[in-house]
Amino acid sequence: AVVEHTFNVGNFSISQLCQPPLIITAVNGQLPGPTIYAREGDTVVVHLVNTSPYSMTLHWHGVLQRGTPWADGPAMVTQCPVQPGGNYTYRFNVDGQEGTLWWHAHVSFHRATVYGALVIRPRGGAKAYPFPKPDKEHVVILGEWWNATVYDMERMAFLTGIPAPHADAYTINGKPGDLYNCSAPNQTAKFEVRQNGTYLLRIINAGMNTPLFFKVAKHRLTVVGADACYTKPYKTDVVVVSPGQTVDALMVASAGQRHGHRAPVLLRHDRAAAPRQAVGGAARRGHPHPEQLLCNRSAPPVFSSSMNNASFVVPKNTSLLEAHFRREPAGVYTRDFPDTPPVVFDYTGDESDNATMQFTTKSTKVKTLRYNETVEMVLQNTRLIAKESHPMHIHGFNFFILAQGFGNYDKRRAERRFNLVDPQERNTIAVPTGGWAVIRFVADNPGMWYMHCHFDAHISLGLAMVLEVLDGPTPETSVPPPPADLPRCS
Ligand code: C2O
Known part of the structure; x- marks a missing residue:
């Protein structure tokens, strides 16, 4: 349809x-x-x-x-x-x-x-879920609210160099709830539930800069999905959702009076905690190539972030995909070719990052991948200023998370921990604070795919890159011509 x-x-x-x-x-x-x-x-x-x-x-x-x-x-x-x-x-x-x-x-x-x-x-509707059919479903969107316009926020960022003042409120479905001094009763999200009913909560973190913990007082949640991938069900009291991520969880309304109304409570937010994550999906086999070690950090005097020592800037006059489609990258972006040996940085999550890494270059450099190759990426979280769990999101793909941990990535030790049986599949991973993660996906989707931190402020600082996936052998495996109404740059 x-x-x-x-x-x-x-x-x-x-x-x-x-x-x-x-x-x-x-x-x-x-x-x-x-x-x-x-x-x-x-x-x-x-x-x-x-x-x-x-x-x-x-x-x-x-x-x-x-x-x-x-x-x-x-x-x-x-x-x-x-x-x-x-x-x-x-x-x-x-x-x-x-x-x-x-x-x-x-x-x-x-x-x-x-x-x-x-x-x-x-396709078969709610009765085709791989878990018991819920009595009802609720969309629960977690967000952040500022008493300022986007325009003011940008100006503030420009003037101070600090792009993300704390939110004035954390919201559920746009509403701040009753945790703040001055909220009207209609500013609390309400979800009607019946005693012993089963509810599917579709929890989304649409927040700009904050991982959020979600919990319903006196209830347990059974996680059944994340980022539109089913997971092995697991029970938990609280789910951690980083910006960009979603979690689907079943809740049986077991507490409280009959026909009661209760609203989930947003308990607290804490960037430093390790995400507890769902496991699911099937491992994809293959020989990974190439390996890449990606890093990010920020550096004075101007705050910036980078991956592989480059702060990404988008082009000004034409989109990357148009330049790619016309096969005219010159003047728009530069390539890191498939045969380039894997980039391996020897700087790490340690406090002892040395001074030579303090200055990033600004560039529009893309990582070029051959059609259908299996890509393994190591994400190493580094920092000079702030220690955070960056939610890294890739457009155009889901990826499998083979392993993750704190501290510095160590190839031999990490590989021993690879989950090739039932790794979780996602589109956004919260890379552990001061830690690392190894992800894999197959580059079977030709195009130009953004990969960036889903803390919005970090995109403008350059914590981003683009994956260029080359065309496959047939028209069906190639980038099609742009639609006629594709906006032109003014
Ligand atoms: Cu949800 Cu590139 O974003």
């Missing part, structure tokens, strides 16, 4: 936390924006109509976009943004994916208010 929506991105005024009304940019005047419900195999068509004063793009976080790289959405990576007054139609399939994903703006900081859920049910 075809699931079709028109998303009018425009400004509207909202007042939260007893503050004077604030003009924010959102889809169809809603915060969060509309939930898209689809079934596996459906075609999703979204007409973006931009009535806001900003240039805009939409990204379908976690959708693999096989054969539809022009619909992925990150500004200047796969498209130039839609100018005020402009339109663009995103058209893609949700094949081979079931569970909870989401969508958000992918230009400047606009995803703070331009976001919503994307729910993909099995």
Whole structure:
């Protein structure tokens, strides 16, 4: 079937936390924006109509976009943004994916208010879930709220060099709840449950800069999915969700009075804690090539972040995918070719990072991958300033997490711990604080795929890179021509 929506991105005024009304940019005047419900195999068509004063793009976080790289959405990576007054139609399939994903703006900081859920049910509907059919489902979007416009935030970032002041509130479905001094009763998200009913909670962290812990008082959760991949069910009191990630969990409403209403409580947030993660998926075999060691850190006097010693900057006049499609990278990006030996850095998560690593170069360098090769990447978390668990997200792929740990990556010790049986499959991994993770995926999706930290502030600091996957042997395994309405750069 075809699931079709028109998303009018425009400004509207909202007042939260007893503050004077604030003009924010959102889809169809809603915060969060509309939930898209689809079934596996459906075609999703979204007409973006931009009535806001900003240039805009939409990204379908976690959708693999096989054969539809022009619909992925990150500004200047796969498209130039839609100018005020402009339109663009995103058209893609949700094949081979079931569970909870989401969508958000992918230009400047606009995803703070331009976001919503994307729910993909099995072809057979809710009765085809690989777990007991819930009585009801609830979308639970965790977010961050600032008493400031995106424009003010950007200006603040520009002036101070510190891009992410703490949120003024943490929200559930756009609402701050009653944890703050001044919240009206209608500013608390409420989910109706019945005694002994089973509920599927589709939990999304749409926050900008904070991993969040989610818990329902007096209840346990059974995690059944993450990032639209089913997991082996496991029970837990609390789930940790980093920005970009989703967790599907079943909850049996066992406590409280009959027909009671209760709202989940957002307990606390803590960047330093290690994520407890779900296990699932099937291991994919193959000989990994190439190996890459990616690092990130920040350095004075200007804060910046980098991967493999480069702070990524997007091009200004044309998108990377257009340059790739025209086979004209010159002047737009440079390549790190497939035959380049693996990059191995010997600096680590230690405090003793030496001074030579303090200055990054700004560049638009892509890692070029041959079609269908198995890629193994080691993500090593390093830092000079701040120690954090960076949620690294890759567009266009799910990857398997073979191993992760604290401290410095050690190839021999890590390989002994590889889970090749039932590793978890995700699109966003919270790399342990001061630690490492090894991921694998098959580069079977030609195009230009953004890979970045899902703390939004870190994207602007350069904690990003792009994977260029070359065409396969047939037209079906090659990047198709761009759609006629692809926005032009002004
Ligand atoms: Cu959810 Cu590149 O983003």
